[in-house]
Amino acid sequence: MENIIPVLAKxxxxxxxxxxxxxxxxxxxxxxxxxxxxxxxxxxxDLFKPTKGLAANxxxxxxxxxxxxxxxxxxxxxxxxxxxxxFFLSCVIVAGIYGxxxxxxxxxxxxxLPAIIALILVVLV
Numbered sequence: 001m002e003n004i005i006p007v008l009a010k011x012x013x014x015x016x017x018x019x020x021x022x023x024x025x026x027x028x029x030x031x032x033x034x035x036x037x038x039x040x041x042x043x044x045x046d047l048f049k050p051t052k053g054l055a056a057n058x059x060x061x062x063x064x065x066x067x068x069x070x071x072x073x074x075x076x077x078x079x080x081x082x083x084x085x086x087f088f089l090s091c092v093i094v095a096g097i098y099g100x101x102x103x104x105x106x107x108x109x110x111x112x113l114p115a116i117i118a119l120i121l122v123v124l125v
Contacts, residue, residue, distance in 0.1 A: 006125045012118035013069055013085060016092055019114065020066035027059025042104055065092055082122060089119040 026034045032048045035055060043051070068088035075081040096112025 005121060009118065009121035009125050010073070012114060012121055013072065013089065016089065016115050016118050017066045017069035019111065020062045020069070020092070024059045024063035024066060027055040027062065029059075031055040031059075065095070082125070085122050086119065089115045089122065093119065 026038065031052050036045060036048050048055075065088055068084065068091070072081055072085040072088065075084055092115035093112050096107055096110075096115060099107035100112060
């Protein structure tokens with residue numbers, strides 16, 4: 001069981017990074033199509049076109065989160081690797097909790113919770 005925790009930590013961290021790559025793509029390049037499907041209950045259909053620039057800006061920030069998590073896989077020093085992973089997972093958690101209260105309760109389960117699980121696993125390594 002002890003050997004599986006580092007593997008699970010990497011898997012969950014990778015899944016959080018992949019999720020944020022998807023969010024980058026959706027918000028920057030598919031806001032008026034995929035964004036409209038995903039956020040149909042949160043935003044009126046006629047607001048997707050005028051908010052395209054705002055969504056793209058948010059997508060860019062999500063890309064930075066993904067880049068930081070991906071970067072953590074390539075850091076050779078184990079202490080620095082953990083610190084960078086802690087930082088970027090914590091950023092995702094804070095953003096997810098903020099989004100939970102400011103936009104949709106669903107964000108907690110789709111963004112914050114996977115990052116919380118990943119962070120707990122990284123701490124246990």
